[in-house]
Amino acid sequence: MNKVIFTSRKKFMNMPPDKDTVVISIISSFLDRDNIEPPVLDGWHPDSIQLLFDDICPGELIGEGCAREALMNNLHAELIIEILDKHTNKVNWVVHCEAGISRSAAVARFIGETTDLPIIGEGGAHDTANSTPHVSALLDRVRWSEHFNEEK
Numbered sequence: 039m040n041k042v043i044f045t046s047r048k049k050f051m052n053m054p055p056d057k058d059t060v061v062i063s064i065i066s067s068f069l070d071r072d073n074i075e076p077p078v079l080d081g082w083h084p085d086s087i088q089l090l091f092d093d094i095c096p097g098e099l100i101g102e103g104c105a106r107e108a109l110m111n112n113l114h115a116e117l118i119i120e121i122l123d124k125h126t127n128k129v130n131w132v133v134h135c136e137a138g139i140s141r142s143a144a145v146a147r148f149i150g151e152t153t154d155l156p157i158i159g160e161g162g163a164h165d166t167a168n169s170t171p172h173v174s175a176l177l178d179r180v181r182w183s184e185h186f187n188e189e190k
Contacts, residue, residue: 042131042157044146044166046138047077053132055081060125062118062145063088064135067108083129085121089114093140095172110141110173115180118145127153144169148177 045053050063060083065076067090079086091110131149135141143159147166150157159165 040127040130040153040155042133042146042150042153042155044133044135044138044142044157044159046142047134047136049138050132050134051077056130057081057083059083059086059130059132060121061086062121062131062133062142064133064141064145065090066092066136068092077134082132085124087117087121089117091141093135093137093170095170110170110176112176112180115176118148118177119181122149122152127155131155140168140170141173144171144173145177147174148181152181 047063047065050061061079063077063079063086065088076088079088089110091108091114094107094109131146133142133145133149138159143166146157146159147169149155157166
């Protein structure tokens with residue numbers, strides 16, 4: 039049975055690649071500042087993607103020393119939905135962010151609810167309670183907007 043896994047960048051980088059698993063790799067704007075290499079997606083499903091946005095909601099700051107903050111936007115949500123619609127529950131999914139707690143949990147929850155696939159988080163937990171509210175709301179809003187526009 040297929041599943042949706044959400045995890046940290048570090049744990050993802052230790053996973054063996056699987057060509058039947060679509061990866062949504064969420065990287066933070068501070069990676070380049072801290073000289074952290076983004077994960078390589080070679081060997082994973084060819085529709086795997088990397089998105090750059092921070093764990094923030096509109097109006098929040100990510101902390102001192104951060105010259106910029108990258109907010110998840112409609113394009114990010116549309117890319118996720120496009121890949122999801124293409125594969126639905128035919129593949130496994132791995133969604134990772136830096137800590138594997140909030141951004142990845144929000145995307146994993148959206149995928150799991152859309153596909154009825156089980157969601158497995160850090161340490162095997164299924165808890166997506168720490169999902170970033172902005173990410174969850176934006177995915178839902180873009181999905182409903184597309185659905186509403188199709189009915190017209």
